[in-house]
Amino acid sequence: MTAALAVRTFSLTCLLALSLSVAGWIRPADAQVTAFVQAVAEGAAADRDIAEFYRSTGYAALWTGTDRTSAKRREALLRAIEEAPAHGLPAAAYDTAALKVGLRSVRSERDLGRLEVAMSKLFLTYARDVQTGVLTPAKVDAGIVREVPYRDRKGLLSAFSKSSPTGFLRALPPQNPEYVRLMKAKVEFERLVARGGWGPEVAASKLEPGQSGQAVVALRNRLIAMGYLKRTATTTYDERMRQAVGAFQAEHGLDVDGVVGPGTLAEINTGATTRLHQIIVAMERERWTNMPRGKRHILVNIPDFHAQVIDDGKVTFKTRAVVGSDVADQRTPEFSDMMEHMVINPTWNVPRSIAIKEYLPLLQRNPYAAGHLRIIDRRGRTVPRDVVDFRQFNERTFPFDLKQPPSDGNALGLVKFMFPNRYNIYLHDTPTKNLFGREARAFSHGCIRLGDPFDFAYTLLMPQTSDPVGLFQSQLATGRETIVELEEYIPVHLIYRTAIAPAKGRIQFRRDIYGRDARIWQALQSAGVSSGGVQG
CATH class of the missing domain: 1.10.101.10 (PGBD-like superfamily/PGBD)
Structure with missing residues (x-):
């Protein structure tokens, strides 16, 4: 028995599926690979995820079948693409015009196979854009070091094949009210x-x-x-x-x-x-963070100069913040991590960039400058200043660490809040309180200073003790550096939103x-x- 060639046509305007006139698609019994399957395999060869998906399904048609389910998939995808501009997406990136030409020119099984792969590519392009953004953040700005929660492409195709097409596509964009x-x-x-x-x-x-x-x-x-x-x-x-x-x-x-x-x-x-541009950018940024933020989480909006604690979608604590200066290597980066503990009466371990760029020149002019800092060698010993000629070192060869012991004048204040990360960014107190009165508060070296650090600490400790104030103050009174673990780690999100859409x-x-x-x-x-x- 031989298979008749079919002509499948497609209308974008009414979103109806390819109409197929078929006498039968069954190839001779000894044929191991139909022309359709071969075309799909060839078309997907350069895309591992698509290729693996079709291999896993035995090269069954996802889009170009004659059944009602396939028709619903086509209809749902094209409707979603028509609505792409509402999400601030590049409509021209989803070449439905070329697809239309391809659909109308189907004259063989091979044409149909190529069309099948083209529709899967279109789906994956749209799905990634609307779900996790058009851009790769770090390629736009080195300070956006966020890990975008990209979904597995093969998994997307597989999940879509088993789901309600319209419901699946509607669930792709961020679902949060913002x-x-x-x-x-x-x-x-x-x-x-x-x-x-x-x-x-x-x-x-x-x-x-x-x-x-x-x-x-x-x-x-x-x-x-x-x-x-x-x-x-x-x-x-x-x-x-x-x-x-x-x-x-x-x-x-x-x-x-x-x-x-x-x-x-x-x-x-x-x-x-x-x-309007700010709003569209904010939507792209929301797609980069299209993930659960945590029932309780900490949110720092850098250009808003505030830090918040959010519980069940409501702000339960808010304080003014000082963020990084608009200077190279001092701008606060954007990323998410987990807050693990706080350090009461912290030691300030001076970052090397600050030590060599700011303090080394002072020490070279006067070895007793910056007397609040201890000079520490590689074996952890305090080095007397009168035995070191700092002029012999440069930024590359300076062999010491600088530390400031716990004190009221410590650069970190009396408490810091740690979410260990490769960027050495954390939230902390500061003895420089006057900066919180400024309208624009970009003055730090990158870390976030809090206007009300004690109240912030009490808020974080509330879930694990009936007396958060007493617990905190008792450790503070010792004057010794003390680590207080959080029984439940709290997600921290350092974001950058210049357009904010409040609930009211x-x-x-x-x-x-x-x-x-x-x-x-x-x-x-x-x-x-x-x-x-x-x-x-």
């Missing part, structure tokens, strides 16, 4: 940009309550357009405008004083298109303090992502 709210904000800002944004910028250097004139009118109109001020004809910077400015400042991480200084003015004048209220924005979001947006554009708007 991502859903960002998607909604993206739609709103696309409409806003299409309408021309918030109107003309405010031309001024500084505006204060009591002033009047054209700049105040421009500020008034901008605040009305942004939704911070009800319609009014006032030409004077009155109390209602002061309150509106204060609300804007609060929602943009600025000092709330009701005065439009240079920093506030820069944020007010930031266009809606730029804000307007979307909020923060400054791109390290320029990382700008680089991500450029990379997304290069990958084919478009905001589809005009500057406003």
Whole structure:
């Protein structure tokens, strides 16, 4: 018995599956490999995951079958791809036009086999993009050292083959409420940009309550357009405008004083298109962290300058934070890890980069400089300063470690919180409290300083003791370095979000303090992502 050739056609517009006219597909009994199977094997040969999947299924068709299940798979995939722009994905990357041509030109089993592989490749490309992001973070910025939770590609195909197609594809993007709210904000800002944004910028250097004139009118109109001020004809910077400015400042991480200084003015004048870009970047970042964050976890949003403890999705503790300076080798990296313990009355082991770049020049000029530090040799012995000529060493040959014993003036303060990692980043107290009063708090060498470290410690200890304050203070009173283990490790996520979509209220924005979001947006554009708007 011979098999008749079939013609399978496909309509993208109505999303119906290939219609097949078949007399029979069974090859002669002694044929070990049909033309379809051979074409699939050849087409998948360069992709190990796809090849292994089809070998595991005996080269059964996933997409090009004549059954209703195959039709539902095709329909679900193409619907998902049509919705790709809503996720800020590059629609052109999913070449459905070429696929359409291929579908309409099927004239043989080999054509059908090649089409089968093409659809699996399309599925895997879309699935990875929508689930874990279009970009590879570290290739965009060396400070984004996050391990993206990529899924096994063969496993994706296998799971999809056994699942409801529509339900499976809908479950691929991040399912957390933040991502859903960002998607909604993206739609709103696309409409806003299409309408021309918030109107003309405010031309001024500084505006204060009591002033009047054209700049105040421009500020008034901008605040009305942004939704911070009800319609009014006032030409004077009155109390209602002061309150509106204060609300804007609060929602943009600025000092709330009701005065439009240079920093506030820069944020007010930031266009809606730029804000839309921030939202799209935030969605990409959410895909990079598309994983369970932990029932209880610690979240540090670097450009927001705050650290939080989250329990069951709710913020149960929040404190101001100081993060790394915008200087090479001092910017706080982005990654996730597990907090294991805290160290009360810590010793500061000066990082080598700081020791050789900051302290070695001081010691070369004066061996008794930085007297709060101990000079330690390779055998762990304290070295008297008067027996060392520091001028004989350079950054490469300096043979000592520098340590600061526990004290009120210790650079780490009186407690540090450890999630051991290769980047030597941790959270800690600091004797330099004045920096927490600053609006922008990027001053550290990379670690995160906490404004309320004791209360943070009490919060972490609550699940394991009825008296967290007593436990902490009793160890603190000894003056000795003490490690307190956390009975349950806590996930720590160092993130970077300049667009924040809270459960209630307007979307909020923060400054791109390290320029990382700008680089991500450029990379997304290069990958084919478009905001589809005009500057406003």
